[in-house]
Amino acid sequence: MSDPDTSADSISIVVPLYNEIESLDALLERVTASMRASKYPWELILVDDGSSDGTPQRVSELVEQYGKHIHLLELQRNYGQTAAMQAGIDYCSGKYIVTMDGDLQNDPDDILRMVEELKERELDLLQGWRKNRKDGLFLRKIPSRIANRLIANITGVSLNDYGCSLKVYRSSLIKRVRLYGEMHRFIPVWAAVFTRPSRIGETVVKHHAREQGSSKYGISRTFRVILDLIFVYFFLRFRSRPGHFFGMLGLASGAISGLILSYLAVDKFVFGADIGTRPLLLVGIVMLIASLQFITTGILAELMTRTYYESTPNTPYLASIAVDKKEIEWKLPNEAADSAG
Template sequence: MNLSIVIPLLNEEESLQELHNWIVSVMKTNNYTYEVIFIDDGSTDNSWQIIERLSSENPSVKGVRFLKNFGKSQALHAGFARAKGDVVITMDADLQDNPEEIPELYNMIINQKFDLVSGWKKKRYDSVFAKNLPSKLFNWAARKTSDVELNDFNCGLKAYKNIVVKNIEVSGEMHRYIPVLAKNAGFGKIGEKVVKHQARKYGETKFGMDRFINGFLDLITIWFLSRFGKRPMHLFGALGSGMFIIGFFAALFIGVNKLIRLYNDYPTMKVTENPWFFISLTTMVLGTQLFLAGFLGEIILKTKSNEGRYKISKEVNL
């Protein structure tokens, strides 16, 4: 099979039929064998009923329905697990991603041997202050932190080798950083393609300004995981040991200084009246806690189990 097209969605009943027809037209024009996997992330409208109808009319249409809204990352994870195509395309269901871009993305994976190709919505139809400026700041921070040179990390239109999606773990809100996850997994040939950004035709965006705040927090998380995810003791243990040693020598200095002053009959205050005593004590306590955090992290890492991150109520054609 040439292509698997994974489409996460939430309450997109108005756009699904048009998106399906558009994708099918592109697939037929290019003689691709394909599957379209719709992941209904807990829609409360008629999205699932439309997916069921499309799947009965077109055997290449497949669907997964979550019991409730678990998030885009979980939807992509479910789609990736079921994708069978040599190349996996992800796109949004709101018609802002153009299916006409798929053939060139496919060729970049097959002919130019990229592991992953990310779309770049260079010209956007979003509000400048609500999305464009925060998005540019977010992408700049992501580039500097991850060393992945992309202009648009959050573009939903991406292409992957099948082996890439089978070897990355997309969880939480990490869908923004799939290129970084791929790089950390050993897939280093990452490309970018300027794609058309369509103005939203139906409904309203499901994402608000909070996605940028969450995005920066997730960026810190993925930076930590990429460097210390397999060895938390290297960070927490080093910080904890350093703080404990500083606190210990500060306390030792206070004690020795107290003894010297007593020996020479110099006036002296109680140890507990010296503010440095509490500073050194706090430093040692924090150092011990950080060391224990690293130790517990190592234990959790070695004993963790892969628990289900989402619950599926129905599937069609799968």
């Protein structure tokens, strides 16, 4: 099989792995069987995220068995799913990039259908929706539904299942998005920075119960999602104007402090009350200091933002050009005056 080339229709499948040796044989068998019907050249990139159960050694054996279109990318240690996914995306060269989990809860049979749907609907990203999810109700389904609703309301990118790893992207989009931390859960949101939300779609995919190995996720992930969501909200709304974010906090804190201190001043100078030992005085002073801290932090953040945009080719906006500049006809000043007269 020829190496994929982004100049032609080709598919790269990225699968992060962490201690998934029990699922490896079935994974490659299922992916290979599903991709036999592909009319496009394809490659499978298996990213080992510092496994300790012999996963990379088994992958090397399977590469010999299945062929050189199966690639092993071995990370030096366990960096997390986001870093593993970014490493795989950086490595692959297909025009269409597919990401999925290695535990076979995602069904490889959905890959080709999703690629065709992405092309037919002229999308840049097609998100899988595990509508009939085979997971525990209280530990997985309910927290996931709450998180999905919260993310949709805060970010404005309305999807039913942000957490599904089965996604299809155009390479031209996903290679512009940089993933770090644990931001793989918010890929559609980050993608909306580089493309129109109307070019991000969703489709129902099959979902299976885990048959081998153990889940790497727990209820603690919910708290990490909340923290990540706060960062995403700040980045999307205040990336180019952080002073407004910190300024609003500073003004709100200053207003509350002003009310408290004004009340205490009236109470002391009009009614002669002793306010020196009252906790409310300490609250008012602390909130006044916090107000000054928020406002000065906002000023520093604004200076850093302006320095960033002025010292790099990045702009605080993205635009698509509807008219080719070469096709624009320029009118000379005398011609413009003649047409006006």
